[in-house]
Amino acid sequence: MKMTFRWYGDDDPVTLEKIRQIPGMTGIVSALYDVPVGEVWPVEKIRAFKAKIEAAGLEFEVIESVPVHEDIKLGKPSRDRLIENYGQTLRNLADCGLKVVCYNFMPVLDWFRTDLAEQMADGSNTLTFHMEDLEKIDLDKGYSLPGWDASYKPEELKGLIAEYATVGEDGLRANLEYFLKGVIPVAAEAGIKMAIHPDDPARPILGLPRIVKNREDLLSLLAMVDAPENGLTLCTGSLGSEARNDIPALVAEFAGKGRIHFAHLRNVKVTERGDFAETGHLSKDGSLDMAAIVRAFFEAGFEGYIRPDHGRMIWGETGKPGYGLYDRALGATYINGLWEGIANVKAA
């Protein structure tokens, strides 16, 4: 495996110089955030961005994410042109030496939390999700969506949610299939591996359909185009937000088939009601057995990219919720330690 770190570009308070000093760090995962969704990523921009990362002593082989335009998810007539653009972006990325593209097919909102900085007993703060707070959101009466308020005007959001109500899960699945049939052949020809990120949390929210939430969903989408380029980003915290998902078993199954290209490792503490908090990465801090997860990757001979996913805010750090330096660096170090320990036990 290759240990990587998500970086948000020049505006990220966590600099490349700092990331490089994390033990065992080999590369950056990022995106061109200034290209509007749906437009082709220009080769010169990708090349310049990659050169900057490489000048800091890090590799740049994974994109997170090339966003999928809402019209593609909604199956609108404009999708053919947008899928064409998406394919061209993949070709341009391949020309610049990129290997893996992470994306998601979550309608309207990507990840969703009810609190971005809930205070924990140890003085840290973290992203959490409480069903009670979700139920309080009344789209007719004004609302606030943590992290998303600035992105959508109230009417816009209501309108989009209504559009998806008519699409439903089956429609969204058909639209994903249409997208995959358009882009996977292009990815295969260019030498790019596509890696869909699961829904976060792994259940429908605000009446929006979600189709990447469990083993059945993963099997179904991989079968839509049965090619190695049609692969997964295995995000333990997203799939792990549903206690029914057996993460080590999913890793063994899908990494075993060579369909996991990228992994997000983090722990979550899940309650029976479906509430959860993002915890430190250690197994004992949350509901997931991180050692069993890393062992499953190791045993599958996983050679893809791993990154520590969201971290808590610790040691007084402020910044982008989930994406501070310290707790993610601890996460990377912990995962590297597990990997080395497992490798040593196997070698003995």
Ligand code: CS2
């Ligand atoms: C999230 C997502 O779990 C995560 O990593 O931060 O925003 C994720 O990056 C996207 O859904 C991937 O497309």
Ligand code: MN
């Ligand atoms: Mn993730």
